Amino acid sequence: MSAPLLSLEGFGLDLCVDGDYRTVIHTVDLSVERGQAVGLVGESGSGKSMTARSVLRLTPRGARTRGAVLFDGVPVPEPDTPALRTFRSTEIAMIFQDPRAHINPVRSIGDFLTEGLVNARGVPRKPAEAKVVGLLREVGIADAERRMRQHPHELSGGLLQRVMIAAALAAEPKLLLADEPTTALDVTTQAEVMAIIDEARAERGLAMLFITHDLELAAAVCDRVAVMYAGLLVEELPADALHGRSAHPYTRALLASRPGIGERGATLRAIPGRPLSAFEVDAGCAFAPRCPQAQEICHSRQPSRELAGEGSAACLFPVTEDSNV
Numbered sequence: 001m002s003a004p005l006l007s008l009e010g011f012g013l014d015l016c017v018d019g020d021y022r023t024v025i026h027t028v029d030l031s032v033e034r035g036q037a038v039g040l041v042g043e044s045g046s047g048k049s050m051t052a053r054s055v056l057r058l059t060p061r062g063a064r065t066r067g068a069v070l071f072d073g074v075p076v077p078e079p080d081t082p083a084l085r086t087f088r089s090t091e092i093a094m095i096f097q098d099p100r101a102h103i104n105p106v107r108s109i110g111d112f113l114t115e116g117l118v119n120a121r122g123v124p125r126k127p128a129e130a131k132v133v134g135l136l137r138e139v140g141i142a143d144a145e146r147r148m149r150q151h152p153h154e155l156s157g158g159l160l161q162r163v164m165i166a167a168a169l170a171a172e173p174k175l176l177l178a179d180e181p182t183t184a185l186d187v188t189t190q191a192e193v194m195a196i197i198d199e200a201r202a203e204r205g206l207a208m209l210f211i212t213h214d215l216e217l218a219a220a221v222c223d224r225v226a227v228m229y230a231g232l233l234v235e236e237l238p239a240d241a242l243h244g245r246s247a248h249p250y251t252r253a254l255l256a257s258r259p260g261i262g263e264r265g266a267t268l269r270a271i272p273g274r275p276l277s278a279f280e281v282d283a284g285c286a287f288a289p290r291c292p293q294a295q296e297i298c299h300s301r302q303p304s305r306e307l308a309g310e311g312s313a314a315c316l317f318p319v320t321e322d323s324n325v
Helices: 048-055 082-090 109-120 125-138 144-149 157-170 187-204 215-221 239-245 249-256
Strands: 006-017 020-032 037-041 064-071 092-095 175-179 207-212 224-229 232-238 306-308 311-313
Touching (some): 006 048, 020 048, 020 064, 020 207, 037 215, 048 175, 048 207, 092 157, 109 125, 109 157, 125 157, 175 187, 215 224, 224 239, 239 249
Parallel strands (some): 020 232, 037 224, 092 175, 175 207
Antiparallel strands (some): 224 232, 232 311
C-alpha cells in the first residue's frame, strides 16, 4: 500500500512572541491521498492557514515545529535549502488568498508567470511564454498576450486570482494548496474561480488541500472535510456526511450558525463565547467553555480523536445519531 501524497503526523507549531514561545498548532494528524480534495475549515485563528503554509515551510522565522510533514512518504526538505526550493517549484503549488500581496507589483504578469519555468526548470523563454499564455486562456482570461505585458495594478481581483491559478498550474504540481482563494472576491467571481480550480484539478488528477471558512463550499468541492479549532483537528469525515452526520458539537455549531437560503428574517444561531487561541487551551477540551453538551469531565480531560460516526472526532461525548443540522 503506497503512502499518502501528503501526510501530517502529530504536527505542531510554536511561534516566538516577545521572547516566549506560544503554541499556534497543538496537534494535526491529516493525510491527502493522490487525486483527493480535502477541505480544512474552522473559525479565524484556528490554525488552518498556518497548517497549509507549514507544508511548504512558509513559517515565520524562529518557528519551532513538532511531528512530521511527509510528501509521498518522504519528509519535506528543511528551510533555506536548495532541496526545498526545488520542492516548491516542482511538487506543490499554493494559491494564496490575496493575489495582490503575492505578485510583485513592479513586474509584468508575463515575468511573474514564466519566472519559475525559466529559472527553476530551465525552459527557454519563448516556450515558457507560449505555455503560460495557453494557461491564461485555460483559466478564462481573454486576450492573454496583452495581459502578459500588463502589471498587477491593471487587473481586477478576479483576473489576478486567475493569474495565480495559472501560475500554480504552470508548475505542474501533484498537490494544490488553496488558502481561501475566493475570500476577497464577489459572489459571482467566487463561483467562477472555484469552477476553474475544480475543473483544472479534475483534468490533471491533482490533489488539493482547500482552506476555507465556507462549509458549504468545502462540502461541494472536497472529498473529505477536516475541522480545526484552537490549533487542534477536532473532526474529520466524508464531505457528504458533513450535513446531518457530523459527530463533534463544534462542527454542528458551525453548521447551525450559517445563514440559510429562504430563512429571511430568521435569527442566526451564534456560537456563544469567543474562540480560544491555541496557546489558551488548558488540560480540558478546548471547545468545552462554548459547548452546550459539555460535562464536568470535559473541562479537565482533553479528548483524543477517535472513530465516531463515519469519521473521527476529538470529543468525549460525540453525537452519533442522524440529525438535520
